Amino acid sequence: MPADEAPVARRRRSASIWDVARVAGVSHQTVSRVINGRARVSDTTRAKVLHAIAELGYRPNRLAQALAGGPVRSVTVLTSDTALYGAAATLRGMEEAARAAGFSLGVSVLEPDSAVPDVVARLSRPGEAVMVIAYDSAGVRALRALPPDVAVTAAVERPPEATGDRGWQVWLDDRDAAGQATRYLLSLGHRTVHYLAIPSSTSAVAQRTRGWADALDGAGRPAPEPLQGGWTPRSGYLAARALLADPSVTAVLCGNDDLALGVMRAARELGRHVPGDLSVVGFDDTPASAYLNPSLTTVRLDFEGLGRACFGLLHKHLEPDAAPPVAEWAEPALIVRESTGPAPRPSG
């Protein structure tokens, strides 16, 4: 009985390298050579094969290519929350660079509590190439958990201690920028600067916190206890409701722009004018920050460039000869806008 007549729609198998070979009247290996172009094939043969490929609508099966030991050209990104600007922008940069290099990208999101074996199980094969966006503790944990047989580079919040690790990690040197922002606020006459931190990725003190504290220290100013915030505007809002009860607080540096947004909202509700009574500085320079009311003074961070570089690093390791040199990314830079101003004159 012809199987064709079955009512069930049969999945017409699409063309394989063998079909192309048959149509072109050559061996499958010759087809492979034409596809990969790394061995010599005569022009007439090549033309026949290309013709057959077009006729059959043949596309190489990447799974089979990879299995058979061909170059893999696919990378998995491990990241935690893509709702966060930094992670999302980094991912964009990675994607862009990967696409430019002809790599395809897989994305796997880490839950705050995802177990290590789970993470490892997501990788599709041994030797898998991975990039980790490790700005928070989930990312850092995942990075540590990766088995030694995976090729990995990472975008991290702070430079690793071990020098051996530095080669395959990239980060934004925002310590300096945090200091710069702090000094800028002091120069406006603020007695001190309060810091509302984003959650840190490790137990160590974050770079931004360090930069802020060092700048205060350098100026001989008291460094208040840094406040621990979250990532969201809401979290900044809640923290600021408490913080701004203290009238001596006139300048707040925030770990990201979302926190700063929440802080400005809280200030408004408490009748504190920004920048008249309170100066606010953010981190990230999200696209919205220039349009806020008031527009936000912030530190521009080149997450996309970092993402591109992270991929570039990985590419370099996977294909040392083919990969272009790893591009630089921009240094963090303070962007002064409307949310900062001279310290208020003490009333009375």
Place this chain on the structure above:
Amino acid sequence: MPADEAPVARRRRSASIWDVARVAGVSHQTVSRVINGRARVSDTTRAKVLHAIAELGYRPNRLAQALAGGPVRSVTVLTSDTALYGAAATLRGMEEAARAAGFSLGVSVLEPDSAVPDVVARLSRPGEAVMVIAYDSAGVRALRALPPDVAVTAAVERPPEATGDRGWQVWLDDRDAAGQATRYLLSLGHRTVHYLAIPSSTSAVAQRTRGWADALDGAGRPAPEPLQGGWTPRSGYLAARALLADPSVTAVLCGNDDLALGVMRAARELGRHVPGDLSVVGFDDTPASAYLNPSLTTVRLDFEGLGRACFGLLHKHLEPDAAPPVAEWAEPALIVRESTGPAPRPSG
């Protein structure tokens, strides 16, 4: 030369199903049975195999699994600009649902000008499962270009004309919400409502535009020509600089929150108070919108739910028996905040 150490995987071939079989003293097929759990294996044998797997740190190679005809459980998402809130949030929803179902997700970003064959070439194998985020024309083009052998579902801006297509597309029914927002503004006493549109995905009139125009029509009000905006705050800002020169404009409905942000900025610079002189409504309800100054009246769109549903649909198609029913997503809803208010009394 210590730089070599980190990311490059030690090329020691990792354990295969054969190694496990040897260690456990069974055939490789029995190992396959244990892994997939869909055939009977005695408890003692299973225990031996599991022990061997643990001992060797064996992980199945998904490429080989897929190639050999096993279930594939991986999906590629085609999207254009992940910097846009709608696309990013949809992607998050898809990712979340895919992860919950044990699928892995590939992401491929469409350039505005990416050629059709390019897009098709990105798919890793025939029969690939694909989701398309088709809120803009690049997405719609990609959707149309997909060859018939790929399983595809899509999140689209507006319902397809052909009823046959409806089964595998999902969309947010925002026409009604646009009407609701428009009627709300009219109820505040505004004579009419201007509309600043996001770029539309097709040549047809977008749902939001329809909803807005219909509401004005239903109220017997003149419908001004809709303004064509882009996606960014800057684009809203520029459009509004021109629009707000006309003092009769008292209410603006914007195609997304970013445009609204730009409009509010322009209003401020032009000395127009929001909401006193000008009411502004957005679309999306981005996380920031509640914290803006003034906080933004907007239409909440459940992009994440839509993304989850889009995956659910695909899952249903790929594994009709195993897939759970496709979850509902929330209806668009108008969220009234501070950026809208009574129409200004005509001066003089």
Place this chain on the structure above:
DNA sequence: GGGCGACATGTTAGCGATAACACTAACGCC
């Protein structure tokens, strides 16, 4: 006690490609 299922397992044949090697024909050189 022989035949028949059910169960548990092994064996073989692919999936669609690449790698390694073998082979053929044309060419140059002495």
Place this chain on the structure above:
DNA sequence: GGCGTTAGTGTTATCGCTAACATGTCGCCC
């Protein structure tokens, strides 16, 4: 003419896995 070289092509093995079929081995029933 003999012989090595090289370009072009075919043959075979292999990647790690699953599907389909083959092979035992029980226990059960007539």
